[in-house]
Structure formats: structure tokens, C-alpha cells
Amino acid sequence: MTAPERNAGATEHPSTGQLSAHSASAATARAADVLLEARRIGKRFGGLQALDGVSITVRRGEIYGLIGPNGAGKTTLFNCLTGLYSHDAGEFRFDGAALDTGSPDRVARSGIARTFQNIRLFGAMSVLDNVMVGRHSRTRGGVFGAILRTAGTRAEESAIRNRALDLLGYVGLQERADEQARTLPYGDQRRLEIARALATDPQLLALDEPAAGMNAAETNALRALIERIRADGVTVLLIEHDVKLVMGLCDRVAVLDFGVRIAEDVPAVIQRNAEVIRAYLGAGDD
Amino acid sequence: MSEPGLSPISADRASAGAASAGPAGVGPAGAVGRRLRVSAWVIALLILPLVVDATAGRAWVRILDVSLIFALLAMGLNVVVGFAGLLDLGYIAFFAVGAYAYALLASPQFDLHLSFILLLPLGAAAAALFGVMLGAPTLKLRGDYLAIVTLGFGEIIRIFLNNLNRPVNITNGPFGITRIDPLSIGSFSLAQPHTLFGITIAPIHAYYYVLLACVAASMVICRRLQFSRIGRAWVAIREDEVAARAMGINTRNLKLLAFAIGATFGGVAGGLFAAVQGFVSPESFTLYDSIMVLCMVVLGGMGHIRGVVLGAFVLTALPELLRLTGSLQRTWFGHVWIDPADLRMLLFGLALVLMMRWRPAGIWPAPHGRVGT
Amino acid sequence: MDIFLQQVINGLVLGSVYALVALGYTMVYGILGLINFAHGDVVMVGAFTGLALLKALLAAGTGLPIALAGAALGAVLACGLLGVAIERIAYRPLRHAPRLAPLITAIGVSILIQYVAAILWSKQYLALPAAFTPATWQIGGASVTDLQVLIVLLAGVLMAALLWLIHGTKLGCAMRATEQNAEVAGLMGINTNRVIAATFLIGSALAALAGIMVLLYYGVAHYFMGFMLGLKAFTAAVLGGIGSVPGAMLGGLMLGLIESLASGYIGDFTGGVFGSNYRDVFAFIVLILVLVLRPAGLLGKAQGERA
Numbered sequence: 001m002t003a004p005e006r007n008a009g010a011t012e013h014p015s016t017g018q019l020s021a022h023s024a025s026a027a028t029a030r031a032a033d034v035l036l037e038a039r040r041i042g043k044r045f046g047g048l049q050a051l052d053g054v055s056i057t058v059r060r061g062e063i064y065g066l067i068g069p070n071g072a073g074k075t076t077l078f079n080c081l082t083g084l085y086s087h088d089a090g091e092f093r094f095d096g097a098a099l100d101t102g103s104p105d106r107v108a109r110s111g112i113a114r115t116f117q118n119i120r121l122f123g124a125m126s127v128l129d130n131v132m133v134g135r136h137s138r139t140r141g142g143v144f145g146a147i148l149r150t151a152g153t154r155a156e157e158s159a160i161r162n163r164a165l166d167l168l169g170y171v172g173l174q175e176r177a178d179e180q181a182r183t184l185p186y187g188d189q190r191r192l193e194i195a196r197a198l199a200t201d202p203q204l205l206a207l208d209e210p211a212a213g214m215n216a217a218e219t220n221a222l223r224a225l226i227e228r229i230r231a232d233g234v235t236v237l238l239i240e241h242d243v244k245l246v247m248g249l250c251d252r253v254a255v256l257d258f259g260v261r262i263a264e265d266v267p268a269v270i271q272r273n274a275e276v277i278r279a280y281l282g283a284g285d286d
Numbered sequence: 287m288s289e290p291g292l293s294p295i296s297a298d299r300a301s302a303g304a305a306s307a308g309p310a311g312v313g314p315a316g317a318v319g320r321r322l323r324v325s326a327w328v329i330a331l332l333i334l335p336l337v338v339d340a341t342a343g344r345a346w347v348r349i350l351d352v353s354l355i356f357a358l359l360a361m362g363l364n365v366v367v368g369f370a371g372l373l374d375l376g377y378i379a380f381f382a383v384g385a386y387a388y389a390l391l392a393s394p395q396f397d398l399h400l401s402f403i404l405l406l407p408l409g410a411a412a413a414a415l416f417g418v419m420l421g422a423p424t425l426k427l428r429g430d431y432l433a434i435v436t437l438g439f440g441e442i443i444r445i446f447l448n449n450l451n452r453p454v455n456i457t458n459g460p461f462g463i464t465r466i467d468p469l470s471i472g473s474f475s476l477a478q479p480h481t482l483f484g485i486t487i488a489p490i491h492a493y494y495y496v497l498l499a500c501v502a503a504s505m506v507i508c509r510r511l512q513f514s515r516i517g518r519a520w521v522a523i524r525e526d527e528v529a530a531r532a533m534g535i536n537t538r539n540l541k542l543l544a545f546a547i548g549a550t551f552g553g554v555a556g557g558l559f560a561a562v563q564g565f566v567s568p569e570s571f572t573l574y575d576s577i578m579v580l581c582m583v584v585l586g587g588m589g590h591i592r593g594v595v596l597g598a599f600v601l602t603a604l605p606e607l608l609r610l611t612g613s614l615q616r617t618w619f620g621h622v623w624i625d626p627a628d629l630r631m632l633l634f635g636l637a638l639v640l641m642m643r644w645r646p647a648g649i650w651p652a653p654h655g656r657v658g659t
Numbered sequence: 660m661d662i663f664l665q666q667v668i669n670g671l672v673l674g675s676v677y678a679l680v681a682l683g684y685t686m687v688y689g690i691l692g693l694i695n696f697a698h699g700d701v702v703m704v705g706a707f708t709g710l711a712l713l714k715a716l717l718a719a720g721t722g723l724p725i726a727l728a729g730a731a732l733g734a735v736l737a738c739g740l741l742g743v744a745i746e747r748i749a750y751r752p753l754r755h756a757p758r759l760a761p762l763i764t765a766i767g768v769s770i771l772i773q774y775v776a777a778i779l780w781s782k783q784y785l786a787l788p789a790a791f792t793p794a795t796w797q798i799g800g801a802s803v804t805d806l807q808v809l810i811v812l813l814a815g816v817l818m819a820a821l822l823w824l825i826h827g828t829k830l831g832c833a834m835r836a837t838e839q840n841a842e843v844a845g846l847m848g849i850n851t852n853r854v855i856a857a858t859f860l861i862g863s864a865l866a867a868l869a870g871i872m873v874l875l876y877y878g879v880a881h882y883f884m885g886f887m888l889g890l891k892a893f894t895a896a897v898l899g900g901i902g903s904v905p906g907a908m909l910g911g912l913m914l915g916l917i918e919s920l921a922s923g924y925i926g927d928f929t930g931g932v933f934g935s936n937y938r939d940v941f942a943f944i945v946l947i948l949v950l951v952l953r954p955a956g957l958l959g960k961a962q963g964e965r966a
Contacts, residue, residue: 082532108534116532122525125518133522137534139515143543146514147507153514160515200534373762423951430694431897431950433762437696438890438943449936524759573886577770584763624778632774638767639749642760 362551384556674915699889900959
């Protein structure tokens with residue numbers, strides 16, 4: 001299931017984003033199908049080995065958790081994957097081919113979208129415009145089309161707008177479409193970031209601590225949203241500090257400690273893993 | 287796997303049928319009101335030079351013409367600074383490229399007299415080329431390097447214009463190029479008065495109408511760019527470059543595009559300037575002219591097209607008003623303490639500092655939610 | 660006369676001045692990530708205050724060495740205060756503003772200083788009192804003046820002192836910590852505001868002395884002199900690796916040599932098509948080349964992208 005394929009056909013206008021019938025069964029059928037593979041990724045910052053031969057395997061259709069004490073290298077791995085940092089060793093494979101992590105925009109076009117730990121919205125733009133920006137890489141309107149307002153450009157523009165409105169509805173922000181992004185409450189900003197990321201038609205959605213700073217109700221809503229995103233056919237890679245959330249939500253979990261992956265398994269096994277318990281107790285869980 | 291998904295995640299409904307739900311949902315009553323307002327503006331702008339000529343004198347019509355040229359410049363710089371958030375401190379260099387391209391190819395300097403229909407696009411292209419040459423190595427680096435590179439480029443262009451009079455005389459050095467051809471098509475020249483419906487239109491008025499048309503067209507172009515896929519990407523880059531890249535935007539190419547479009551505006555404005563003035567010299571393209579255009583954008587409101595056009599008018603008229611302070615100083619103190627030209631620069635510097643501190647969105651900020659400012 | 664040797668000597672003198680000014684750019688850039696466009700104009704203020712003091716002291720009958728020392732001291736004090744004031748008034752309130760705001764403010768401050776100087780002093784070139792006739796020595800076919808030797812020696816001493824200050828004192832340690840990560844430095848009990856103010860103070864004091872050197876070397880001061888000088892010094896800082904103190908020193912010397920040799924030989928190389936009136940172009944060409952070929956500069960660390 002690749003991005004262009006998914007884009008083909010479908011011209012219906014759904015009132016809400018419902019679980020698409022095919023996705024759940026597809027996820028089961030392809031449970032063993034690998035979407036993303038990190039192979040022995042290494043990254044050094046001066047004297048600090050931030051990542052030391054980290055390998056993870058994310059299967060298509062799963063929610064994959066990445067946990068570890070503070071400074072374990074989770075966000076560094078995210079940044080290497082999404083092209084913000086260049087890694088010194090190893091390679092990423094995505095959707096059956098080597099992933100070019102040379103620049104973040106290329107990674108996004110390959111089908112990996114991300115959110116940021118310290119929310120990075122386009123603060124002065126409207127909520128709707130933020131999501132519309134997410135459509136950039138999947139549309140092609142140029143300067144001359146814009147100046148001449150050609151029929152093609154206008155059609156594309158309204159398609160962008162409608163898609164963005166649908167995505168806002170999907171995350172429950174349709175009422176706030178015209179507000180300035182920076183004026184949104186914290187929890188809404190997190191959800192807007194997810195909508196913006198989804199607008200790039202990702203196969204893999206990478207969420208960097210999406211529940212940070214959320215209260216219990218917001219966290220529950222987020223959890224439901226993530227499950228729905230997965231059910232709709234997008235694989236989710238999740239960094240999270242809230243261990244309870246990760247264990248309840250993720251199909252499989254990897255644990256990083258001091259830049260080394262010390263475990264990768266289903267939550268039930270991870271919870272009993274002696275090394276993981278030691279890492280968390282030793283470093284002090286926060 | 288291509289079943290039509292029902293969720294917005296898996297469906298890209300690029301249907302043209304939805305175009306009706308597009309922006310600008312203006313009702314019939316609103317449309318009439320809008321049409322009335324636009325007509326009022328058009329009429330007011332058309333009779334403005336005649337009123338100014340009759341009341342304030344012909345010198346002020348000339349100032350109006352210059353204001354319009356600076357409005358073009360301010361709109362171009364606004365694309366770079368206001369939309370894309372890149373600081374260009376040598377913007378006047380592109381104005382110079384356009385002006386000299388026109389002056390050299392339509393004057394007795396080389397005895398070439400090409401038509402402005404050919405020369406305006408040529409000057410624009412030359413300016414855009416310089417923009418790309420300057421931007422390509424710089425824009426992939428930290429944004430603030432662009433500020434210093436453009437600052438240097440602005441001076442370098444002037445050094446070349448000043449010195450390329452020997453060993454081969456190209457630019458005529460500090461003396462500049464005179465007797466530049468006016469705008470003309472065939473035998474119809476704007477440098478002669480023309481009679482239309484019994485009204486005689488002086489060249490200075492004719493130029494006003496030509497420039498007004500250019501400014502109006504540019505405002506439409508800028509507006510369309512702003513509310514397009516490209517314009518959104520520019521503002522996204524300005525707001526957060528890292529996030530913009532993570533959204534799949536090739537920031538380097540888009541910044542280069544903004545820079546080239548800004549330069550193009552500068553080139554066109556330069557060509558018109560040369561034609562209207564009939565004379566260009568390096569003196570019109572100093573650092574202070576760059577700063578003045580920057581002030582127009584900052585004061586008018588970065589990213590707000592109407593704001594920067596207003597800024598251009600106010601700041602072009604300012605020296606004329608400041609000239610009054612010279613005679614005031616003379617009557618009050620017996621002599622001029624502060625040269626009005628220096629006072630102007632002093633005010634520009636002060637304005638930049640104070641605006642950034644207290645009113646970063648400008649005197650006339652963009653309306654909320656519609657423009658990304 | 661040996662043209663090559665002569666141009667090398669001239670280049671070293673010029674380069675020493677560039678290096679002193681480049682230090683101010685590089686230190687501020689290292690800590691705030693800001694191009695302080697007003698820094699070149701601080702040099703100009705140094706030259707003007709130095710000139711005014713020198714004239715006053717000489718008129719009062721003071722001997723030349725003491726008058727020079729007094730003028731230098733006065734210029735250092737004036738510029739140090741000016742630098743700290745610029746930071747406090749113009750830059751500090753914008754520390755968390757969008758990145759364009761401090762840049763625009765910086766260029767505004769630069770213009771402001773230039774025109775205040777033009778109004779306070781003059782828009783004309785102001786010349787040194789005629790008392791200055793430096794002694795000249797001949798070395799291997801080139802001539803060296805005592806002033807040139809003084810400039811290079813003084814610049815060397817100042818740079819050595821700065822290196823000691825950065826690596827050998829508590830303040831220097833705090834400066835390096837703030838440069839690494841201002842937030843963490845603040846958490847560790849470092850008063851980052853004071854460190855930043857100290858950075859501006861030191862940079863501006865060096866700029867003042869550079870201003871006096873330029874004044875003595877060329878014999879004139881002008882309200883616009885800081886512009887090109889600042890541009891070149893910034894180029895020197897980029898050449899050496901922006902943020903690197905030894906880099907600024909190396910970059911300054913190299914740029915001085917490149918400019919001096921290039922403007923000395925350009926006439927020969929181009930068969931007289933281009934003359935030394937293009938000397939200001941070389942720094943710009945160097946800037947573009949460095950940005951294309953080695954954006955991190957000679958001694959700079961490759962810039963680690965930050966999320």
C-alpha cells in the first residue's frame with residue numbers, strides 16, 4: 001500500500017473519517033510485513049555516543065513504541081530517521097528500499113511524517129493553513145499557475161482546502177479552522193500537529209512525545225486518535241515518556257538506554273525484562 | 287491496494303467539483319458593495335494626479351510617480367522579507383541592474399535603442415539571474431548570512447557602476463547615463479503630451495497611469511502568490527524552517543524562488559525608473575536606498591501588501607516634508623543644525639529599532655487570520 | 660622597491676585591524692547567533708572619540724605618547740559603554756522575538772549611530788593633527804613605519820590577552836559555557852545577561868582600539884568608515900569560522916594579506932583593466948567563496964543541525 005496507490009480513485013466526500021473497512025484486515029494479513037527498519041544506526045555528538053548500533057524493526061500497520069530514560073537517544077533516533085541529523089553509521093530501510101535521509105523534505109516525501117516534542121507549528125498562520133502546508137509535497141501548483149489562477153491551480157487549491165478541513169475534522173479541530181495556531185490550547189496544538197503531519201499522506205507517522213503535558217482526559221482522547229489513525233492504515237512510531245500509555249497502546253516496544261537498544265518485544269515481555277527494569281530504576285524514571 | 291478509503295487519511299479527493307466551496311464566498315450584496323468600493327478607488331486614483339497638479343504643483347506629481355516606482359520595489363522586497371522571512375539588505379542592487387540594463391540598451395551610450403517591451407523583461411531576467419547567483423550559494427546556509435552577503439553585494443554593484451567607465455567606457459562612471467529613451471511604442475511616445483477625449487495629458491501624468499497600472503498588476507500578482515501553495519510554503523519557512531522541511535517543503539528552492547521573484551520586481555522597477563527619469567547614476571543605488579525600501583516594508587507591515595504600498599508612499603513623500611524642517615530650523619536657530627537628509631536617515635534607523643521592539647507587525651498590520659503575520 | 664614584501668607588510672597591518680574587529684563579530688555571533696551590524700560603527704565611534712580627545716590633549720600641551728594613551732583609553736571607555744548600551748537597549752528585549760527582528764534592529768542601530776555621528780561631528784573627512792610623521796625604516800626593499808610595527812604588536816598583545824581571558828579566567832569560562840548552551844549555563848548559576856554584556860564590552864573595547872589604529876594609519880575619520888570595515892571584518896570572521904576566536908584572528912590576517920596582495924597585483928594580472936579601485940570587491944569575493952566551498956570556515960566546527 002503505497003502513497004500514490006492510496007491516492008488513486010477516491011473522490012467521495014466523507015462526512016467523518018471512519019475506520020476504513022480494509023485497513024484492519026490488511027494490517028492483520030501483513031503483520032509480518034516490515035515497513036521501517038533501522039540497521040545499526042550510530043550517531044556521535046563530540047565525545048558522546050548518542051546512538052550506538054541501534055536497530056529496530058517496525059511492521060506495517062502496528063503501533064510501535066520507543067521508550068527509555070531521559071537522554072537515552074530516542075529523539076536523536078527520530079531526528080536521524082527524519083533527516084534532521086545525519087547519522088554516522090548504519091542505514092534506514094523503508095517500504096522495501098533504502099531510505100534517503102539526506103534532507104528532511106525528502107524523508108517527508110518518501111512517506112514519513114513527524115511531530116515534534118516541543119510543538120513546532122507555524123504560529124502566525126491559521127489552523128487551516130497549517131494543515132494546508134502539509135499538502136505541499138503532494139501537490140504541484142507553481143508560480144505561474146498561482147499568478148494566472150489557472151483552472152488546474154484553482155481545482156488543486158480547493159482540493160487542498162477540503163482535504164485540510166477533513167483532516168481538521170478528523171482530529172476534532174474543525175471549529176477552530178480560522179484561529180491563529182499559536183492561540184490554540186496546548187492539547188489542540190498537539191492534535192493540529194498530528195493533522196498537519198497526516199496531510200503529507202504518510203505511511204509512517206512518527207510522534208515525539210505526543211502526550212507530554214496532557215491531562216488524563218486529553219491523553220485518553222489522544223490514545224483513541226492514535227488507534228484510529230492506525231486503524232485507518234497508517235503505521236505509528238511513538239516516543240513516549242508515559243510508560244502506561246505505551247504499554248497499553250503499542251503492539252511492540254523498543255527500549256533505548258544510553259544510546260543502545262536493550263530490548264524489543266511486545267509490551268508484556270518488555271515489562272518483565274530485567275535489563276529494562278534495571279535501566280529505569282537505575283536512571284530514575286520520571 | 288487501491289480501495290477507496292473512507293477516512294481523510296487514505297483519500298485524496300482532488301475533485302474539481304468541490305471548487306465551488308473555495309474561498310471568497312462573497313454574497314451578491316457584498317459583491318455590489320465591493321464593486322462600488324473598487325470603482326471609487328479607481329476613479330480617485332485616476333484623477334489624483336490632476337488634483338495634485340492643480341493644488342500642490344507638478345513637482346508633487348513627480349513625487350507620486352516616484353512613489354509608485356518605490357511601491358513596486360517595496361512589494362518585491364516584501365516577497366523576500368515579509369513572506370519568506372529573508373533579510374535582503376542590498377535590494378536596491380536589483381533595482382540598479384534593471385535600471386542600467388534599460389539605460390545601456392536604450393540610450394545614446396552605445397547608440398542602442400531597443401524597445402521597452404523587450405527591455406523590461408530583459409532587465410527583470412537580468413535581475414533575477416543576479417538574484418539566483420547570489421542566493422544559490424547563500425540560501426542553503428543560515429538565513430542571516432544572506433543579510434551580510436546582500437549588504438556586500440549592494441555595495442559591490444555600486445563600485446562596479448562607478449568604475450566601469452575605463453578602460454572601456456560602459457557605465458560612464460559616476461556621471462551616469464543620460465538621455466535615456468522614454469517609453470514608446472512605434473511613434474507613440476510617452477515623452478510627448480497626448481490629447482485624449484479633448485484632455486491633454488502631460489508626460490508626467492501619462493507615466494503616472496502606466497506606473498499605476500504596473501502597481502495594480504503587481505498587487506494582484508503578489509496577492510495571488512501569497513494565497514497560493516507557494517505563498518503558504520514561504521510563510522511556513524518564515525515561521526519555522528525545521529518544521530517546514532519536515533512537512534516536505536524544499537526550503538532551499540522556495541527561498542531561492544522568493545529571492546528571484548523579489549529581484550524580478552526590482553529589475554522591472556529599475557527599468558521603469560530609467561525610462562521615467564531619463565537619467566541614471568550610481569548615486570540612486572546606495573545602501574541608504576536599500577534601507578529606505580526596507581523601512582517601507584517594515585513600517586507598512588511585513589507581509590501586508592497594501593501596507594507596504596502605503597509605506598512606499600509615505601516614505602517617498604517624507605523627504606519633501608522634512609525639507610520644511612530645514613527652513614524651520616533656519617527661522618528658529620538662525621542656521622540648519624540637522625540637515626533634513628540626515629534627519630531622514632536618523633528617523634529610518636530609529637524607526638527600524640522602535641518598530642521591531644514595539645510594533646513588529648507594522649503600522650498597518652495584516653488583518654488577522656488572512657495573512658500569515 | 661620590493662612590491663611583494665611591501666604588500667605583505669601592508670596586508671599584515673590591515674589584517675591586524677580586521678582581526679581585532681572580527682573578534683567582536685565572532686564573539687557576539689558565538690553567544691547570541693546575531694550579526695551585530697552596528698559593530699563596524701562602534702569602530703567609527705572609537706576613531707571619532709579618539710580623534711577628539713587627541714586634539715584636545717595635544718592642544719592642552721600634553722606630549723604625544725600620553726595624548727595617544729589618553730585618547731585610546733577614552734575611546735575604549737566610550738565604545739565599551741556604547742556596546743553595552745546597544746545590547747541592553749536594542750538586542751536584549753528581542754532575545755525571544757522571531758529571528759528577523761534582531762537583524763533588522765541591528766541594521767537600524769547601525770544607521771542610527773552613523774547619522775548621530777554625522778550630526779555630532781561632521782559628514783566630512785576629519786583629519787589628524789599634522790603632528791604625525793611616522794619614522795620609516797627600509798627592510799629588504801620595502802618600507803616599514805614605526806606606526807605599522809606598533810599596530811601589529813599591539814594587535815598581537817590584545818589577541819593574546821583575549822585568549823588568556825577566554826581560557827584562563829572565570830569570566831572566560833562563563834563565556835564559553837554560555838556559548839555552548841545559554842539555558843544550561845543559566846541553570847548552573849551563570850548570570851548569562853552579565854556574560855553577554857561583558858562580551859559586548861570586550862568586543863567594543865577592541866573595536867575602539869581598532870578605530871584608533873585606522874585613524875592613525877589613514878590619518879582620517881569619517882562617519883561611514885565603519886561600514887566597509889565592518890563588512891570586511893565579518894568576512895574575516897566567516898573565513899576563520901564564525902564563533903571561533905582564533906579563527907577570527909587567522910581570518911583577519913588572511914583577509915588583510917589577500918586584499919593587499921590582490922589590489923597590489925590586480926593591475927598587472929588584468930593588463931590594467933581593473934585597478935586598485937576594486938580593492939573592496941576582493942573581500943566580497945572571499946566571502947562568497949568561503950560560503951560556497953567551506954561554510955564552516957577554516958577553524959570552524961561544522962555546524963551541527965539542531966532540531
